[in-house]
Amino acid sequence: MTKREAAFERLEAALGYRFRDRELLAQALRHSSAAHELRVPSFERLEFLGDAALSHAVAALLFERWPDASEGQLTRARAALVREKTLAPIAQQVGLSPALEVGSGLRPEEAGPSVLADALESLLGAVLLDGGWRALRVVTRRLVGPLLAELRPADLPFEEPKSTLQELAQRQGLPLPVYSEVEVRGPAHRRIYVYEVVFDGRRLARGEGSSKRSAQHEAARAALRTLGG
Numbered sequence: 001m002t003k004r005e006a007a008f009e010r011l012e013a014a015l016g017y018r019f020r021d022r023e024l025l026a027q028a029l030r031h032s033s034a035a036h037e038l039r040v041p042s043f044e045r046l047e048f049l050g051d052a053a054l055s056h057a058v059a060a061l062l063f064e065r066w067p068d069a070s071e072g073q074l075t076r077a078r079a080a081l082v083r084e085k086t087l088a089p090i091a092q093q094v095g096l097s098p099a100l101e102v103g104s105g106l107r108p109e110e111a112g113p114s115v116l117a118d119a120l121e122s123l124l125g126a127v128l129l130d131g132g133w134r135a136l137r138v139v140t141r142r143l144v145g146p147l148l149a150e151l152r153p154a155d156l157p158f159e160e161p162k163s164t165l166q167e168l169a170q171r172q173g174l175p176l177p178v179y180s181e182v183e184v185r186g187p188a189h190r191r192i193y194v195y196e197v198v199f200d201g202r203r204l205a206r207g208e209g210s211s212k213r214s215a216q217h218e219a220a221r222a223a224l225r226t227l228g229g
Contacts, residue, residue, distance in 0.1 A: 007095065008025060011094055011096060011099045014094035015094060015123075015127070015143075016138065016142050017138070020131075024130055025130075026101070027042075028046050029043065029096070029100050029101055030042050030043050031102045032044060033102050034102050036103065043118070043119060047119075050122050050123065051082075051125075053136055054082055055078065058081050061148065076163060081151070083214070084117040084209075084210070084214050085113070088113035088114075088120075090120060096119055096120060097111055106189055112189065113210040113211075113214070114191075157224065161217055161220035162220045164220070165177050169200070174200050175201075181212065190210070193212050194208045194215060195212070195215040204223040205220075205226055207220070
């Protein structure tokens with residue numbers, strides 16, 4: 001058994017799912033840098049499918065677990081559970097990084113949070129194709145269930161801060177918050193983005209993250225703290 005095959009075995013054990021189509025599993029873990037060198041498909045199309053499938057599976061799980069939650073609470077909770085900040089640690093916990101196939105200029109352990117989150121979505125898209133909706137829901141419950149058990153509706157304003165900040169501006173009759181990129185640093189495979197948010201004409205806060213979206217979220221979260229939540 002090769003080192004990568006062993007990594008596949010450990011990953012499948014962590015997921016609680018074994019793939020019938022091994023090539024599908026390999027594609028789900030193939031970064032675009034490797035795909036370009038090998039002239040084979042990367043995980044990007046599977047990521048597209050997995051993103052939508054994960055959102056659906058988490059929505060169903062929330063609907064079941066939170067029978068008294070409002071639509072707004074369900075929406076915010078889903079966003080909190082499917083974001084990069086949540087998915088990247090899950091990817092690390094299940095041992096996804098050692099199973100990644102990357103280009104010759106990279107090492108799997110160098111994959112940043114954005115790549116790990118994307119690869120996890122791709123992997124879930126592959127689970128859907130390989131095992132169907134039932135398998136996907138079982139795997140999603142295994143991965144996300146412990147986090148959902150710790151999540152409380154009262155925590156949601158800070159879990160989905162951009163929406164909360166926008167709603168605050170609307171309630172006060174103010175212009176919507178504006179996010180601006182102020183800095184990008186780091187190598188191409190480990191970019192760090194820095195964004196600031198302008199609220200009511202003031203540059204209120206900054207945030208950074210491994211993607212533009214996560215940086216904007218951190219800026220919004222910092223702004224809410226400045227405003228007193």
